[in-house]
């Protein structure tokens with residue numbers, strides 16, 4: 436795919452208050468979503484990707500870099516759907532993805548961020564969208580109303596059951612998620628679906644005292660919700676375990692005088708986000724020590740209990 440800078444500047448200037456030139460902006464290409472079954476056992480139809488292509492034009496993207504508190508933004512100015520006929524999805528469809536071109540206004544502050552995008556470090560994108568239809572891939576039943584006996588993630592006659600997402604209604608913002616170089620399953624895209632859960636069911640469950648009566652579709656919806664929560668919980672646990680193991684490895688190198696198991700015990704109460712930050716800073720520390728090994732071996736450090744838990 437080649438891009439014509441003049442044409443792109445014209446597209447960008449539809450979104451800017453004053454006209455920008457090539458030197459003012461940093462342009463990059465990203466994949467917003469595709470037609471592969473994802474970790475939440477959901478899949479967009481190629482038709483839905485086309486609809487999303489229109490909806491994502493002009494949408495803002497955020498960078499939530501764990502080392503910085505401020506968020507920096509980019510904007511999608513053109514989108515297209517690309518089919519790679521040489522690549523087949525697990526469902527036997529040609530791999531189709533929604534691609535976008537985005538721009539950032541170059542500033543002193545986002546130089547480092549641009550370098551990261553350039554270096555391919557920031558790759559995972561999370562998108563928010565509202566889908567009008569959510570159907571069972573096995574029998575086609577509408578998940579929101581009718582429900583069926585098939586559960587996402589289970590296999591029926593060799594067919595992986597998942598939700599087919601179509602009828603895109605709206606697209607919200609997109610964001611780059613902070614992903615460690617070696618990632619475990621856990622960081623996934625978040626779909627803001629319309630009415631993910633019938634509030635009536637929740638109220639019924641909350642108000643239940645001695646017993647509970649649910650209709651079959653309500654029961655299915657509740658079961659789907661529980662399955663999703665379980666999946667999200669398992670993903671989160673796997674991701675935390677991965678972070679803790681990375682931290683354990685780094686702490687031995689960065690702070691050899693610290694009791695590793697005691698340190699990890701203290702880490703267990705931390706949120707995943709805090710663990711990510713700790714992991715990154717320990718890795719940075721290890722790297723800087725590796726660069727000056729003579730300094731490291733000569734320095735005698737006195738361990739202090741509190742110091743180990745400072746992030």
Ligand SMILES: [Zn+2]
Nearest residue numbers: 571574583585
């Ligand atoms: Zn079904």
